[in-house]
Amino acid sequence: MQIKSFRGHDIQEVLKQVKKVFGSEALIISTKTIKPPPERLWRGERSIVEVVAALDFAKQSPGADYALGQAENADLRQGKDEPLLTLNPLAAKMCARGLLPEFVTEVATEYNHLLTQKAKENNWRNFQDFVLWRIMQSVEVTGLDLERKKIWAFVGPTGVGKTTTIAKLAALYQLRYQKKIALITLDTFRIGAIEQLQTYAQILQLPLQVAKDGETLRQAINNCADRDLVLIDTAGRSPQQQADLAELKNFLGAHGEI
Numbered sequence: 001m002q003i004k005s006f007r008g009h010d011i012q013e014v015l016k017q018v019k020k021v022f023g024s025e026a027l028i029i030s031t032k033t034i035k036p037p038p039e040r041l042w043r044g045e046r047s048i049v050e051v052v053a054a055l056d057f058a059k060q061s062p063g064a065d066y067a068l069g070q071a072e073n074a075d076l077r078q079g080k081d082e083p084l085l086t087l088n089p090l091a092a093k094m095c096a097r098g099l100l101p102e103f104v105t106e107v108a109t110e111y112n113h114l115l116t117q118k119a120k121e122n123n124w125r126n127f128q129d130f131v132l133w134r135i136m137q138s139v140e141v142t143g144l145d146l147e148r149k150k151i152w153a154f155v156g157p158t159g160v161g162k163t164t165t166i167a168k169l170a171a172l173y174q175l176r177y178q179k180k181i182a183l184i185t186l187d188t189f190r191i192g193a194i195e196q197l198q199t200y201a202q203i204l205q206l207p208l209q210v211a212k213d214g215e216t217l218r219q220a221i222n223n224c225a226d227r228d229l230v231l232i233d234t235a236g237r238s239p240q241q242q243a244d245l246a247e248l249k250n251f252l253g254a255h256g257e258i
Helices: 011-022 064-068 089-096 101-114 124-138 162-176 193-204 214-222 242-252
Strands: 002-008 027-034 048-055 150-154 181-185 208-210 229-233
Touching: 002 011, 002 101, 011 048, 048 101, 089 101, 101 124, 150 162, 162 181, 162 193, 162 229, 181 193, 181 214, 193 208, 208 214, 214 242
Parallel strands: 150 229, 181 208, 181 229
Antiparallel strands: 002 048, 027 048
């Protein structure tokens, strides 16, 4: 089983890449259009199309389609060149939400090894629970360290709860452990993002600073010298948008303690 993502300026270009690498038996897991961030639109940068495709599902164990779906190959048998856009919606949603195709492949393979043929007859809910367990297992969680000063930046796609998590951690460390907290936001793109964090800051009576580039981020952190914990909110970035991730990495690299 192989899963790979392909990118190009339009769907025809990307499907040609898929066919070149996987052949006409390829199955399409998901397709989406990735728009450049606002600050790069004015440069004339175009949107790109991303397709996540898979190969060799038919050669997997009999229940593999429960994990990653099974394509209908009628059009291919009739001689049509393009693969069909059909797949299990759960697997497609996993990739569309930013999970790496390699991780989806690994989870599906492990799951199929665990199941007996009888269990595969009705296992959608079991697979969903297994995926959630594997995601939790893949995230390293450490105990609280209340002694050293910490500077934490929260990254991830839009809507996963970065700002809300920051507010909860700020309240926990301030109210339960009596620590001095400071908030910094880099999210100047999403409408209402600064106002949302400002509301939390006012409730907890915490200082909030806005950083627009690496230099202002470094200055903001230096202004928090007397704080035990600095929490940094960032703009939503998909793990599959390599250019945006590189830009964010350079941004956060402005201070060595993040």
